[in-house]
Each structure stands twice: as C-alpha cells, then as structure tokens.
C-alpha cells in the first residue's frame with residue numbers, strides 16, 4: 585500500500601487550494617442546507633402526525649390550507665436541496681484525504697455522524713424524488729417507513745455536525761475571515777460558483793412548484809401533476825378503474841350510505857335523501873402527500889349534520905369507509921375536531937356538477953387541513969367511535 589500510494593501520489597487536504605473548497609464556501613452551502621433540511625423535517629413530521637395520529641395530540645382542522653402549504657413546501661425545499669447537497673459534497677470532498685483517518689474517539693464519533701448525515705441525506709433526496717416521480721421499482725421497502733427513519737438519522741447527524749462546525753462556520757463567515765476573498769485563482773470564483781448553484785436550485789423550484797402554485801403551471805416542466813389536467817379540470821391520483829370501482833358499483837339507484845357504530849340511531853340514506861338534506865358549499869384544496877394540490881368548490885352534506893341525525897355523542901370521532909374493496913386509501917380517520925368542523929363534507933358536487941367517477945362519484949369526503957390520501961373517495965359508510 586505504501587509503495588502504491590507513493591506511486592499514485594494520493595492528494596492531501598492541502599492539495600486543494602481553490603476557494604471553492606474553502607471553509608467559507610462550505611459554510612454558505614451548509615447554512616442553506618440547514619435551512620432547507622429543517623423545513624423538510626418539520627413539514628415531514630407534520631405529515632407523519634396526520635397519518636399516524638397520536639392519542640394525546642388532536643390535530644386541528646384549521647387553518648384549512650395549512651397541510652397544502654406545509655407539504656407543498658416539503659417537496660419544494662426538498663427538491664431545492666438537491667443541487668445544494670451535491671455542491672456541498674463537492675466542496676468538502678478533499679477532507680476525505682485528511683490523515684489520520686481517526687485521530688481520537690471524539691473524532692471517530694464525528695466521522696460516524698457524518699456517515700449518517702451524508703448517507704441519510706442522499707437517501708432522503710433520492711427516495712423523495714423517485715416517489716414524486718412515480719418510479720417505485722428501486723424501493724423494495726415501505727417508502728414512508730424508510731424515509732421517516734432516515735429523516736431522524738439524518739437530523740441526528742446534522743445536529744452533531746452543526747455542533748462540531750459551529751466555530752469554524754462563525755470564523756469562516758466573519759468579516760475577519762482569512763478566506764473572505766479567497767486566493768485570487770484563475771478558475772471559477774466563489775461568488776460565481778454559489779450563484780450557479782443557487783440558480784440551479786431556483787430553476788428546479790420553478791420547474792416543480794407549478795404542481796401546487798397555479799400561476800406557475802404552464803412553465804413548470806418537471807411538475808409530475810398539473811393542477812388543471814384531468815376529469816372536470818382537476819388531476820386524479822388513483823382512478824376509479826385502478827381502484828376497482830366501476831359505474832355499476834357506484835350505481836345511483838342502488839347507492840346507500842350508512843352511518844353506524846357508536847350512535848343512537850343508525851342511518852341508511854340513499855342519494856335522493858342525501859340531496860334533500862341542507863347542502864353546504866365550501867372551497868377547499870385536495871393536497872396530495874406528493875406535494876401537488878388544487879383548490880375547488882365542493883357542495884354536499886356536512887358530516888356534523890349526519891352525526892347529529894344519527895345521535896352520535898358530542899366529541900366523537902369517526903372512520904370514513906370507501907366502497908373500494910382493499911388498498912391503503914380505503915378508509916380514513918376523522919378526529920373529533922375534524923368530525924365537528926362545519927366544512928367537513930360528504931360532497932356530491934364539484935364546481936356545481938356531480939362528481940366525476942374518478943373524483944369519487946357518487947359521494948366523497950372533503951375536509952379542511954388534511955392530506956389528500958385522507959380525502960376518501962366513493963364513500964359508503966361512516967363508523968362513529
């Protein structure tokens with residue numbers, strides 16, 4: 585090895601003299617990544633809490649558009665992180681040649697945390713990206729479980745890394761920093777490099793944000809979903825055909841909704857009876873966990889009215905069930921705040937027209953501040969708990 589290394593002339597950290605590898609460049613990129621990862625982590629945790637509710641924490645049904653904003657921000661800041669992370673790794677890779685490899689137990693711990701940080705970051709950005717691109721083959725594991733645990737591991741690594749680098753970062757960014765202007769090399773300047781990285785992130789953001797920001801939909805060439813393309817002018821995630829629902833299954837004349845469980849008067853209502861009840865109109869978004877969303881006008885029967893009619897106790901929650909035979913989106917929970925919100929509807933209409941079969945005809949749930957996966961389509965039963 586000694587002979588080989590001498591012949592190959594391995595570099596040392598000192599062989600890299602460009603200001604693009606200097607601590608100041610790493611510090612600027614590190615701060616940007618610290619910000620985007622913190623946004624991703626907090627918005628990701630919120631999404632997790634919606635889908636894995638914990639007993640003592642009842643999520644509010646307001647503000648109505650909060651989940652839309654939060655999950656939209658998750659995917660946008662996540663995508664913006666891709667060029668930032670690649671640039672950061674390139675800036676600091678000369679440290680791979682630092683010797684000795686492990687100087688002390690503390691140093692070994694710091695290296696271990698870096699493995700968690702770098703591995704976890706690459707894993708999160710990769711799995712997140714292929715998920716929103718509908719490329720599932722490389723994932724032989726549950727996306728949410730893998731992505732969720734990787735987020736904790738990454739943020740743990742990030743915390744140790746921030747602790748280890750806070751002094752260096754302060755110094756590198758201060759006015760007195762020796763590498764403030766860097767050695768005047770003849771290559772790309774630090775400012776040029778950081779501008780190029782920032783612009784790449786900006787272009788990616790504009791290219792994807794149209795899946796949730798309507799004004800950008802025409803220029804967002806990478807947006808997996810357009811907010812205006814689909815039946816009735818809105819996108820669909822799983823179609824009725826994919827969910828195994830045919831027009832026969834959703835037959836108007838045979839359709840019956842039941843409200844049962846912990847109620848004094850179990851109900852069975854047909855469509856004529858539902859249409860005869862007082863109707864409410866709300867403007868609410870569908871906000872998919874994948875970050876795309878659209879807002880629309882929905883008309884239907886408030887769930888509170890049905891619960892009152894059935895004699896459910898105040899403060900009950902409920903499970904909403906689809907006529908879909910199986911699948912992860914067949915049912916969704918309404919906590920007591922969501923069940924009691926006057927805007928939580930079983931919708932019969934979208935923008936004044938009967939729902940298209942793909943949007944959940946004859947009856948779908950629409951409720952404020954909720955992930956799209958919980959806006960159950962083809963609703964057949966409400967079970968009060």
Ligand code: HEM
Nearest residue numbers: 624625628629632662663708709712713728732735873874
């Ligand atoms: C390109 C970057 C990223 C994309 C496109 C992305 C995408 C997604 C998507 C689509 C979900 C929803 C999964 C579902 O409920 O089915 C999600 C959840 C989540 N993401 Fe990301 N993500 C990215 C980066 C990150 C990063 C950097 C972090 C943490 C620092 C993170 C943490 C989380 C967490 C904690 C969840 C919740 C998982 C759960 O519900 O159990 N993500 N992400």
Ligand SMILES: Nc1nc2c(c(=O)[nH]1)N[C@H]1C(S)=C(S)[C@@H](COP(=O)(O)O)O[C@H]1N2
Nearest residue numbers: 819820821822872906913943956959960961
């Ligand atoms: N029964 C049922 N409901 C469902 C789904 C489904 O596959 N089956 N997909 C969910 C998902 S993931 C989203 S984002 C929204 C999308 O609603 P849309 O298809 O009307 O746009 O419906 C939700 N409701």
Ligand SMILES: [Mo]
Nearest residue numbers: 872873956957
């Ligand atoms: Mo979704």
